[in-house]
Amino acid sequence: MPAQPMPGYFFSPQHIILVGASERAHSLGERILSALLGSAYQGKITPVNLRHKTVAGLQAHSALSKISEPADLVLAVIPPAGYDALFRACRKQGLHHVIAVQDWETRSDDEWRAAAAAVKKHHGADLNISICNSAGIQLPAQGLNAGALPDFPAGHTALLTGADAVSSEISLMLRQMQQGVSRHISLQYALTPTSSADWLNRFGHNRHTRVAVVHYNPLENPRKLFSAIRSFTRHTPLILYCTNAVDEEERAILEALAEHADFQPVFCNSSLEAALHAALSDLKPATRAAILSDTPSGWLDAPAHACRIQLRRPSEHTIPRHGYIGSHPSPALFRSLAAQELQHSETEALLAVIAPKAEDDERAAAHILKRLAQQSDTPLLISSRQAEGLLHFRRPEQALQALYFRNTTAARHQRLQQSAAPKSGRLKNIQPAAVDKARDAQDWQALADALGLPEYRANPAYPAARLVFRRHPHYGAVLAAYSQGRSIAVLPPFTTLDQSRLAEFLDAGRLKTALNRLLHGLNFLVKTERLNQDILFHLDSNGLSSDFKPAAARSAPRQPAAAKHLQNAAEFIRSRNAAAAGFLLNTGEAVGLIGKNGADGLPQAETVLAPYPEGYPQEIALRGGGSVHVRPFEPEDAEAKQNFIRNLSPEARYTRFLTRTNELPPPTLARFSRLDYSCEGAFIAENAEGRIVAVSRFSRLSRDECEFGITLDESVRGSGLAAEMMHLIIELAAAQGYQSMSAEILKSNTAMLKLAEKTGFTLIAGTQDKDLCQAKLGLSATPEGRKHKFQQ
Known part of the structure; x- marks a missing residue:
């Protein structure tokens, strides 16, 4: 299969027009121009400046119409008030690609509105517009830096973020690992019409990229985004970094989407760093790890258990004792004990913990163990303040997390190689008229019977587990299951794979038939758009039961739920003034979600997974x-x-x-x-x-x-x-x-x-x-x- 072609205007531009180029100190136009001129970029740069005929020694033009040569990309660093005229000129001159870079945290709500209006007016088939934060774009291997951040080192990680701070944060993580960036773009998620899904589709397959990090955009159409992620992960691993507030249900939904689209979701920066270690290194899956430490480390048992890692603590006479090798081991002794453990038949991985000490001593121990790790087929993970490299960690918990993510990825890939079992031939033929009649009469037992659901029982006492089927304001219909402090979600259209996953989660293999019928009934509600209420399922000693919550009982909290989701998304603006936050909640997709007609005006969110084509068989x-x-x-x-x-x-x-x-x-x-x-x-x-x-x-x-x-x-x-x-x-x-x-x-x-x-x-x-x-x-x-x- 041929690889997807790369868009030349971004990945290998030969001629960039910089609108707003300036020599004025500390202005955005000066910072971006200086970054371009200071990089190893070999292409042509043409400044556009209304007042000066030359900028930084380059011939400048007062308008796009004065430039006779064709250009791959227009890079705009002008105030938003000028966007309408700029976009109009681009269309007139046949310039098809514009990336507007701006420090949006310093812009007023009027400027946000001006930008949104210009984008809505001009973005289309003949003019593609991307709105970026001041971090802009970087292609380190090509020497291209069109942003306000320092040059990223060239490497194998693609970054797609929604905030300057996140781009900077990830770059520092990679530097600590002695890694770099293959490509980078920081979009202003609240404004850009070219979404992260669009950019993922453009990234395509690139031999220099070993992993991509996508900063999750909760404003984006989820079906389009996760479809793009699924296509991307067929050739390149992807980490989805979620910095917005995520409740238990949404976390379960994102983990369910990971099963469909084969990505790794992470919910904090320490988890992101561990996931990057796992993805960029050649770390092998390991569920059992030996530990050697020059400080007592019994406290690591709890985080190891949370990461589903079984720690083995070597113990011989005096040293090591339960993995503790004494407070002042020489580097040679540390290496000797580590070499023994790496040869042990039960060692799948070895974690060496070097406690903080005199810098030279700590560096010597870390260096000698690093050389040993290069000679060993068994993974040797080193925890030290002097950590530099893919299998070196600043904290031992991070090393355990890296193993966890590597194991999680391997297990997910194994599950993705499983095919769904055939459907049961005993599924109920659901009659829409019977469903409507029971629902309209609020005859819940009749409704359960019509849908083939478990018998109706209202509010059973002390259930061991519960399942909630509802329409999420962002992800559409979802079935979430909760038991013993754990949760999972499955997404329609439901399959026999979902039935097996629920049965395993509930530890109730005997319920497979009941779960099969339950999912069949819920698929009917989603397909025929009859989901207008929450349905609860409870598991107790008597088996599964159904309970229904009419729409009238839950209409009041619907708007706060949608509003809360958007307020979480407002973190991506990170504005210094309240006006920009108000802009987010009253502009674009936010207006469509919250609506101005109260709860009844909320649109029905589509399912995040695409349904089967209609009108068949x-x-x-x-x-x-x-x-x-x-x-x-x-x-x-x-x-x-x-x-x-x-x-x-x-x-x-x-x-x-x-x-x-x-x-x-x-x-x-x-x-x-x-x-x-x-x-x-x-x-x-x-x-x-x-x-x-x-x-x-x-x-x-x-x-x-x-x-x-x-x-x-x-x-x-x-x-x-x-x-x-x-x-x-x-x-x-x-x-x-x-x-x-x-x-x-x-x-x-x-x-x-x-x-x-x-x-x-x-x-x-x-x-x-x-x-x-x-x-x-x-x-x-x-x-x-x-x-x-x-x-x-």
Whole structure:
């Protein structure tokens, strides 16, 4: 699969126009220009200044219209009052990319409003605008610094933040680890129309980036953001840094999203530092660690337990005793004992704790252990004030946290390789009329029966666990479970994987059938938009029960809940005046969330995970007689799809997957089965026996292009089904915003080549493999309203 192309205007600009360049000391225009001129940037810089013909020895122009040469990027450091005129001039001159850098903490609410109005007026297909904080952008490897912060050292971490202070904080962490930055941008989240999701899509795959840190933006559309994160983490690990206030429910939701999108959420700066250690190092997973320390360390048992690490404390006669090797061990003795432990069969990792002491002594011990760590296959983690490096930590708790994050990542990857079990054939066929009747009459037992939920019992005493199903003001429908001080969340559309996760969390394997029915009923409420109340489920000695909280009982607190969420988000402004905070709560997406009509005016938040396409199943008549039922692929279809592939002829499998295989490897099957219907899709056709006879799918290549694949059973070839399956994915891909669809097709696969050509694809010879053809279709030109052979 080809890598996503990098936008040249940001990643390798050859000509930058700096609007607002200045020589005036300490002005933003002077600071940004000095940063650019002081960096190793080799491209051309053209200043725009109304009063001076030269700035810093460079020829300056009074207006964009005076510049004859084309430019990759317009960098604006002017006051917001000038944005409207600037954006208008950019559009007139055919300059398509603007990054506006400003110290927003010093700007008044009128200037915020002026910026918001100009952005809303001019941002679009012909002019892309990003609004940045004064930290701006940096590409250290290219020597580009267009911001007010000092040059970051070049390295392997991409940073996308929403505050200058966060950019500076992370840079200092990386310096302490002797690491650097591959690319950096600090967006003003409350103003920028080009969101962090948009920038993640632009980042794409880059061989210099080993991990990305994204400062979480609670103002951003969550479906779009987490879809972009999921696409990004297929090639690069990502840490989501949450600095806004997060309650127990939201934390559980973010951890549930991590299971879908494969990222590591962290909620404080010490956790971020530990997560960076884990992601950038070659640290191996380890649940058991030995400890050697020149200070008593029994207190570490509690943080180790919290990190799910089992500490082993070596003990021999006098030294070491329970991991304590005495207060003044020589560096040579420390190394000798550490070398012994690294060879121990039960040592998965070794934590060496060096207590604060005379600087030279502490540095000598840290240095000799660092050299030992380089020679050992078993991880040696060193805690010392002299810590410098990826496996050196300033506090021992941080080393334990790094192990925890490494273990968490490994466990998550293992879970992501699991496919959902097939759905039970005994699920209730829910009748909408029965649901509406019971709900309108507030007959809660009848409503539970109609939805297939556990029996209704109001306020049971002393439940061992409870589940809450409600519509979160930001993430949409969510089911959160609470038990013994722990919590998890699952998100619709619910699958059998969610059922298994809940059963494991509740330690109630006997409840799998009841949980399966429960999730089936909740999926119905979400799909048909009938969720207008909280539903509580309690687990006690009598099993699960349901309780309902009518909408009238909870309408009053709805607005404070939404307002609280936005007030938390206001931290990203970090303004010195109250006016800017008021701006956030009365502008843009905030207005849409809070509304001006009270609680009843709040919009219904969409589910954070995209639902399956609507209007299915449908029946398609086949040429020559017979029909099939077509519907979107769901995770529970994994086993059926595997059987479908096994039953194909060897030649059919080769033409589809371009490799000799009898079935999909389990990790590939799991990845193909966990679809994000925001940016990919698949359809299956089933015959009268319910067996899959055709699959069509497309997946993301870049933010503008997707690739497709179609596979048919021998029994339906020549029936016209392939064309119908093709048009289904074309229409869905176009609806998702893709500009083109492509595929590599074997030249020997004449049937697929004919289908592609008949559908409108352009065919060209493959450039890297003479046996392949490249098929490509522009989706913007695809006909709308095509008539399918659907039978209602």
